[in-house]
Amino acid sequence: MKGLGNQSLFDVDPSSSELGSAPGLWALMQVPGVGSTTALKLAQAYSSWEQLAASPVDALAKVKARRVDPHLLATLAMDPCQPPTMDDDVWLVGYFDPDYPSRLQQIASAPAVLWVRGTAPTGNAAAVVGTRNPTRAGVDRIHKVVSVLVSADYGVVSGLATGVDTAAHEAALAEGGQTWAYLGSGVDLPTPRENINLADRIVSAGGGLLAEVDLGTKPSSRTLVARDRLQSGTSSLTVIGQSGIPSGTLHTARFTIEQERRLVVVAPPASEANDPAWAGNMALCDPGGCDPAILNASGHLAERIAARRPVADDVLTTADALADLLE
Known part of the structure; x- marks a missing residue:
């Protein structure tokens, strides 16, 4: 496997990288110890699973990923998790995607990914x-x-x-x-139940349902x-x-x-x-x-x-x- 070579931490353009994609960010967060903040930092530091898996522990510490088990990362890099199958009107948007709500990107606790049914604002x-x-x-x-x-x-x-x-x-x-x-x-389980019809009408009118939690939650x-x-x-x-x-x-x-x-x-x-x-x-x-x-x-x-x-x-x-x- 190749390491970072001459590329410095945080020199990666995450909008065009494997880890910065919505599926990549979602997969990162399936690793114990990785939440939205750490996933975003890793995606800005490494362009691919291979590069991340080859990173030494001290390099991970520089992106405040001390709680991340490098052995788990290596295993994940060989076969990254994939998001579950979605209905046609459900999709996953990542922080670095152009469809991610621009104002939401500005808050300190922005989620790395959002599940969307319909459109995003x-x-x-x-x-x-x-x-x-x-x-x-x-x-x-x-x-x-x-x-x-x-x-x-x-x-x-x-x-x-x-x-x-x-x-x-x-x-x-x-x-x-x-x-x-x-x-x-x-977004597949809108609540309360009495507003399921309202949820459908929101989507039909060009709006959407959004959640940072996974389908089925x-x-x-x-x-x-x-x-x-x-x-x-x-x-x-x-x-x-x-x-x-x-x-x-x-x-x-x-x-x-x-x-x-x-x-x-x-x-x-x-x-x-x-x-x-x-x-x-x-x-x-x-x-x-x-x-x-x-x-x-x-x-x-x-x-x-x-x-x-x-x-x-x-x-x-x-x-x-x-x-x-x-x-």
Whole structure:
């Protein structure tokens, strides 16, 4: 086998290399100790399986792959794993592929690969998220917000959950726009079951379902929280439609701030200002700021959130105000 020769670490163009392809990145992550971050580093350091397998242990350490067993890598290089057989409308996109969402590439925890059913978002996009139990006024405001987004040629990103997510997807479809759902399950197992038809319509309308977890994976609390960072990471702004406290929606708010994206929060109608269903929105809109603990933030990020007054970049009292922000 040939080694690196005169080629230095990180001199590889991964977009045209064997390891930098979507199947190559996926196969790398089948090796114990290799997650997205390590897979991406290996793909930037080595152009082929042969080159990687011939690498000495100290070279692997330079790409922070100390936990990777070089013997396993050598075995994998002889017969790399292949992604499972997919339906015609399901495909695998890699970090270095032109179809990978460009804004998502910019976040620190970008997945090396995404499973996609339908299309991946490529243009302007906004995440619209919120509670599974919105009020009637909350749903009405979501519809108005999404109408403005679609009119401005923004795609709508959400998570296919019941409540605000469903309202956002449905509104986008009704307005003739495109919408995408990031799942905490495999794209072949969209949940909840009552939204399977909605998932099909999203794909048929030119949008898609996306997930970083493999086909056949069932959702868990961990994967559902993890997908929240992908919603905000794909988007230039996140709209918090309606949220109580506690709420998974506030994970997405935290990720939005961490990723330095615009956090837009819908203000409740005066008649519902004291409704617990709006407590999260009220906290994020408070001119005096809010306790970072409600966003499950810690360390430096908590300090950043505590210094924001209000935490929201923009507070929407009307949908027309969003149109002004998008100009």
